Amino acid sequence: MSDMLEIRDLTRRFGGGRTIFGTTKPQLTAVRGVSLDLKRGETLGIVGESGCGKSTLARMLVGLDRPSEGAIRLDGKDLTEGGAKALAARVQYVFQDPVSSLNPRHTIRQILEAPMKHLLRLNGSERKKRLADLCEAVNLNPDFLVRYPHEFSGGQAQRIGIARALAAEPDVVVLDEPVSALDVSVQAQVLNLLDRLKRERDLTYVFISHDLAVIESVATRVAVMYFGRVVETAPSRKLFAAPLHPYTDLLLNSAPVPGKQRLRAGGDTGELPDPYNPPSGCAFAERCPRVEEDCRRIDPPLEAKARGDDHRAACLHPLPAD
Template identity: 75%
Template sequence: MSALLEVRGLTRRFGGGRSILGTRKPELTAVRGIDFDLHRGDTLGIVGESGCGKSTLARMLVGLDAPSEGSIALDGRALTQGGARALAKRVQYVFQDPVSSLNPRHRIDTILEAPMKYLLGLGKQARKQKLEKLCEAVGLDMRVLERYPHEFSGGQAQRIGIARALAAEPDIIVLDEPVSALDVSVQAQVLNLLGTLKRERDLTYIFISHDLAVVESVATRLAVMYFGRVVEEAADRSAFRAPLHPYTDLLLRSAPVPGQKRVSAGGDTGELPDPYRPPDGCAFAERCPRATAECRAHDPELNVKGRRPEHRAACLYPLDLPDRSPLNPSPRRDR
């Protein structure tokens, strides 16, 4: 089956070039050569620490930022630099901070009608009918349409943000930390809503988060990012049960589990390399207890390392852990 979304060599650099005096400006590479395929119906979970490039990747996927290198293709058709409109119609974004992502000067009906008007070209009567269906789909009363963003709680505002994404009738929705700013009880409600909408509307999700427990509950595939690149990927949940990359293992061991003592991260400093002076070898080497001189000299590719060919890691010395999840130590089968 052909991929709905194909990403090849996606790279984003900031800065660089020379000043008017001829001195070289510092350059930062936020995303370094990301490759992945996304098939219809998938939920790709992308995890990693703050500063690893998750949000920069998300902004490129929805056309809010242009890649420095690489390509994005939808249904096998590569998008050019002017393909932002095509991306906006097919790929929509749900932001991390639901309240600040809504224009405070506009009423909710104006906010929700904008994608219908400018992306779908719907007339006034068609937009009105669609508004009613959107409110019903996300569990909002029609009276919210006459109010302004500041009048809503975080959970209500996120439902509005989801409705705005649905208004463009997208195939893919990029969810950038969609529940991190919400209370735990509200998180569960929003996650349940997203699951229902996915089933009913045949949606495909890219779910970005630093919360491993949340990602494990929703993702069908996993990509782990560190220092701007994917260091581990799996076509199922196998990375949660038996991670290959030491960084994935560190994330899983660092995740809090109710009723269990938190496992020590083994003296990890938690410091990322200097983005303006990236190391020559593996970027995780200085934090990795398994690192050798070879790791510090060679940056490993994302090669096949797991028991399944779909489970790969960018590591010279991958882990060989028991088939169990650090988030749930008891052995279990795939869900």
């Protein structure tokens, strides 16, 4: 599989500058130099605690937020440049809250037709045909097209959100916690739908979630984020079988599993560092059970360790290879 989407040194800062009185405004960096490659046809899972920068990264990938630094390239063309609107249709977004992401004043027909009109420039007959195709693809009753978003359950609304993303005929779909607001039984239905659509339409997914069980079931490759940085990447099976970074190990041991007592490393506060006053060295040092003196001085790069080029970690003292 070839690299389809390239993310290079992506950074997003909020705040900063000066007030009218000349005082400095506080600034935080939500995403810190993230570099990732997305291969055609894969599902890249992105995991991490709340506040790690997952959603900010997702918003930059689809153009809802502009990076402060870095580049996003789709098939070699820069999406961060001014002429990227034509390419933007190729990367679409599925939101976390299915109901609030839909315009309450528009019917489902108007919502689904908007990408067809403004991105694909389809005429009336073409839109009618495509609407029928979308309804069939997401198992949506065509009679629902005249209704409004508040008339649907969360699972139905998320199917509409998925159909809206597909209406632009994208190559890449960014899914930001697409099942976290749904009941467990509905989650399974939506995940099965996404898997089928991926196979039938040759889609590529960026799947963002804090639910490790969901990521393990859908992702072919996983990137773990902490405090705005990617701290470990690996094929899904490798990462879940034997993580390298202590933070990834902490996440796996903290995830609730039926019949298993939840574990947390001794002394871990569970709190991220202050984003307005980031620490020097490794941001995970204060929570890490393997911390050494050099961890507080050196910010480790994301690099391959002893388990091959496809398993990389940003850690000076990674977990031992089995």
